[in-house]
Amino acid sequence: MDKHASFEVVPSAKDPRSAPLLTRHMEPCEAFRALVHECVNQLLANGKSLRTSAEAEPLHKMRVAIRKILSLFFCFRAILPQPEAAEVRERLKYIFKTLGAVRSLDVLLVMLQNVGASVAFQDEIGALERAQRMALRKALRMLQSQRFETDIARLLAFVDAEDWTPREEALDAFVTHMFERQWRRFRKCGGLLDLDMYERHQVRLRVKKLRYTCEFFGDLICRKNGRRRLAQFRKCLNRLQVLLGDLNDRAAAQDHVSIGLWHEVAARQKRSDAKLLKMADAAQAKLVAQKKFW
Numbered sequence: 001m002d003k004h005a006s007f008e009v010v011p012s013a014k015d016p017r018s019a020p021l022l023t024r025h026m027e028p029c030e031a032f033r034a035l036v037h038e039c040v041n042q043l044l045a046n047g048k049s050l051r052t053s054a055e056a057e058p059l060h061k062m063r064v065a066i067r068k069i070l071s072l073f074f075c076f077r078a079i080l081p082q083p084e085a086a087e088v089r090e091r092l093k094y095i096f097k098t099l100g101a102v103r104s105l106d107v108l109l110v111m112l113q114n115v116g117a118s119v120a121f122q123d124e125i126g127a128l129e130r131a132q133r134m135a136l137r138k139a140l141r142m143l144q145s146q147r148f149e150t151d152i153a154r155l156l157a158f159v160d161a162e163d164w165t166p167r168e169e170a171l172d173a174f175v176t177h178m179f180e181r182q183w184r185r186f187r188k189c190g191g192l193l194d195l196d197m198y199e200r201h202q203v204r205l206r207v208k209k210l211r212y213t214c215e216f217f218g219d220l221i222c223r224k225n226g227r228r229r230l231a232q233f234r235k236c237l238n239r240l241q242v243l244l245g246d247l248n249d250r251a252a253a254q255d256h257v258s259i260g261l262w263h264e265v266a267a268r269q270k271r272s273d274a275k276l277l278k279m280a281d282a283a284q285a286k287l288v289a290q291k292k293f294w
Helices: 028-053 056-075 084-115 119-143 146-159 171-187 197-221 227-253 259-268 273-288
Strands: none
Touching (some): 028 119, 056 084, 056 197, 084 146, 119 259, 171 197
C-alpha cells in the first residue's frame, strides 16, 4: 500500500479468470457500484505510479478514470440520491481540474516539440516547462493530502450506501434506454462545420460519454447479430473523438502561448485546423449513419 493512501487496489473484476463484472439481470445500483469500484482501482493504481515516476502517462490515466466515474454519475443520475451525488461529483471535478492543469501543459509541450519551434521562442518554452513543473508539484501535493483521502473515502461511502431506493428494472433494459437517450442527444448536435468552438467542445463531451457507455455496457446489451455493428460503432466513435481532441488541444494551446509562437506552431502543423475540422465533420456523418447495435 502506498504510504499516502489508505485504500487497497483490489484485483480487477475484468480478469479473464474471474466472473463477469456485469450481468443482464443485475439491478442498476449494483452495476453502478461495480463499475465505480473498477474505476477507483484504476485511479489509485495510477496515482501510486504518478507519485513514484511523475510521468505523463499515469496522470493521463488518472484523469481518464475520473472522467469515467463522472460519466457513470451522468449515466445513472436517475437513480442516484441527491444532493449527495452532486456534492461527490464536485469534489471529483476539483481533482480532475488539478490534474488537467498538468495535462494541458504536457500536451502543449509535446506539440511544440513535435513541430520544432525556433530558437527565438526558447525563453517562452522554458517558462511553459517551469509552469508544467509547478502544476505537477501542486497535483502531487493534492494526491498526498488528507483531503484527497477524504474525497475518495466519501466517494466509496456514497457508492456503497445501502439506503438507495431500488429500481424495478433489469440492467439491460435500463442501459438500452440510456443508449437511446445519449444517441438522440448526439444526433441533435448538428454538423460540426456549422458549430462554433464551444459547441464543438460540447459535441466532444457527448462523444466521450457515448464511448464510455459503449465500453461499460456495449457487450452486455449487444444483440446476437450486432457484434459487427458494435465494433464499427466503436471505431467511428474513436475516430471522431481523436479528431475533436486534436482540435480541442490546438484551441487550448492558444491560451498558453504568445501570438507569434502560435503562428509558428500553426504554420508547421501537418494538417490545418480547417482540414481537421472537415475530417471531423466527415467522421461525425459516418457515425450518425451507423445502425444501432442495441
